Amino acid sequence: MIFNLLRMPQNKAIHCYLLMSVWILLLIVGIYKFLEPKQKFLDSPTVATELYSGLSVDIKTKRIFKICNFPDELETGEEGILQTDKWVLSGLLILIRHGDRGPLQHVKKISSINCGTDNSELLTSYKDYVNNQTLSGKVSWVGPGPFHGFPFLPTHSKLCQLGQLTMQGITQLLKLGHLLSQTYHKVWPKLRVLSPYELIIYSTRYRRTFQSALAFLYGLIPHDTLTRINIYESQSMSFCFKDCGCPVTEKLSKYVRKNISHQLRSHPAVANLADTTGKSLFSTNAEQGPLGSDPHAVRDALLSFVCHKSGLPCESPLNCIKRQNVVGIFAYTDWVNYQKWRNTYWKRYCLLKSYGLIRHIVQQMLHMVSNNGPYLVLYSGHDHTLEQLATALGLHNDPFLLRYAARIIFEVYQDNRESNNAKGIYFRLLSNGKDVTKQISFCKNFVSVDAKTNLCKIEDIVRFLHDDYFSSLNVSNFKDACLYKND
Template sequence: MLFRNRFLLLLALAALLALLSLSLQFFHLIPVSVAKNGASSKSRKRIMPDPVTEPPGMDPVYEALLYCNIPSVAERSMEGHAPHHFKLVSVHVFIRHGDRYPLYVIPKTKRPEIDCTLVADRKPYHPKLEAFIRHMSKGSGASFESPLHSLPLFPNHPLCEMGELTQTGVVQHLQNGQLLRDIYLKKHKLLPADWSPDQLYLETTGKSRTLQSGLALLYGFLPDFDWRKVYFRHQPSALFCSGSCSCPARNHYLEREQRRQYLLRLRSGPLERAYGDMARILDVPTKQLRAANPIDALLCHFCHNLSFPCARGGCIGMDHFRAIKAHQMEDERERRERKLYRGYALLGAHPLLNQTVGRLLRAAEGRREGAFALYSAHDVTLSPLLSALGLVEARFPRFAARLVLELWQDREGPGGHAVRVLYDGADVTRHTAFCQDGRGRWPTPMCPLDNLVRFVRRDMLEALGPGGGSTSYYEACHRKGL
């Protein structure tokens, strides 16, 4: 009997491992368009690794795979978790757009052939994709702040245009929206069934990929929403700084940070050798290759499981990709140590955080507007926010990254409100700069709203000013002697 039980256990384990192996094959391989000569791109050599567990050290290929954020069946998240006596009042969501086509072209190579039309039965798949396409087709008369009304509401080119959202990017945010719907609407009833337009705040930059990402998340969150109740505001700046974008001190910090990056590149022998070898393969000057920002295009090949490009001198390989990605990781490590970026982040993120605090305070007073706010943005939006909040160990914003601020009311303490901060589903509240007391981290799972208000309206400015610190954002931006 004991032998039989062991045999059955081993048989079950073998079946489980076989299922896991098959799942990895299907979940990590994304079909791409058919090549012009009629041969399927799937016949080419695949480059996507299949990591089952996170490697013990910082591995460049694994980090790149996390950056791709390939849509999966389910994702664990901590959004909406709170003690039973807390009531959810307001949610602010800051997202990076989903997977996109590259912004740069590698010299003397063919553009990666990726189809940016949406096909409901093509991987990556989402059950709401076909309904999303139909709903977007009905939205031409929707209300968008100029110039958003001139942008397409979903990607629709057989060969992607530069920077265009892909089907992968749409599915990523449909998943984000559905996840948030299950938590905030079905569980916490954040919005009533007859929600009004003032309970929804939507803002995006003027790029099609951010508008389309915002619409995909919104559709996952509110399927078949009434177009008459939706209004997307346009934000001209990637920092969402509105009328507070003029800030000489912020630009000064950015210049110093860019200088640090430049000097680090000069000191990196592996990076220089990788660029030199790639330039030889492509038969172009090394300076021209650097200017083409090859990592942007290589990440597209990697995330879509396409072979790296070739030229008459050979092919770019995984070793080149690994060297460039490893340098990016080294750059992020040095950035944390040198802290020049911190000054830029505090000034760059302050206008958006200050606006957010204002909305949270109004929600705490019981006003209806802005129960759910969505800001559809870029990596250069989320990175300063993460740094300004003190989340310096956070990974660089992946495709479809989400940063969430939740406002809760403590029903056992009248008038008491608290906040939670989550990044890609992980609760990072107690790692933020404002969630500290004199002995270290705040002792409860949430932080008082007053902590965040004080941090944004006082502590962020004091951290920037010489001597006694600045008393206003204008003063911090225009101070002398930097």
């Protein structure tokens, strides 16, 4: 009788769902069991933290550390094509996430965290440069404009301020810009002599994205050019430009949030883990409401401790946030993000949110190959910016895409053999240094330069934007898509 019921389609779905729920529960329990530290007798009740040094680096914790993207671990990837006798690099479009920042919510014992960093030669040079430019008044963007009055460096070198870039974040972007400069100088000499009129910079109106853009550019372009550039404000985290008004996105966002909430209710062990961890993390005001039990909010707060090698906070000497709390929260949120990436409503949401940005990217690509410029375009944004764009392009879920100082780069190339032909224009997409061009949903005819290097015809992205972008929504344009009923 039981086996017959399981054969029924409706019960098979329930059976699979129950198996998945049990699997998640076992995952959390396993994490607790595997990482549970042995009981120690405290010599003194004054011990207030569990030392970070006790957090061993293993297959589970290594993934968490990679999200921090420590400056000394930053490295170049597969950027640049070295076969310059055949391929000419015409321009770059770079989308970055800001660097390391303080938590977005008030966190207990935040003052105990040292958010500073060692003074490297590059950081010292940048500090001197900023101070000299500020004193001389040479930098054009210190006058009236969208970023008037914004400091160029974090106001406190060691404190973790709410949502503000840290000195570690500055160092991340300095090094990233420097590494990419070394890579692209080999294949694109123009980068050394770019004029202020040949590049265009956009940043959202946040200190952390503005400061990240400056630090990144300091490492990437000539310093004389940096003193004369303009930085334009994006009115949206999505860089939607003229295609921002889309009421249906809020409706889609609610569907996604509802699904995430349902997943959490289906895993009470995780909800309890988030709740108990959140009570030890958040200040009294932040605990009032759903924040303290939101695994994603807890994850964000934990990053401030983990990414600065700080002791984990405690309610009392015998009640500290333990290592398995951290691993359990990150394991669950990674799983939720993977499920979200497959959600139909999420895909529709990202298509609509990223339409303006993709349209702008295509326009800039065409300007690059028409020799009108700009030849370098930078968008300094947030994790949501990269996440939405990657989903809209059909890329696979990558938990490390959203780490601090993450990058997505479009390289625009021309084939020397077809320099006067629109069919000789190609682009390449890299995510954190990895060639992901073959993952793009609309690229049909790839050109493989070698085993790791692939190119997509610019015709494909133009056709996708104009003909196929809204086909999955059964409409033909942005206006109708934003009125589309998703019930």
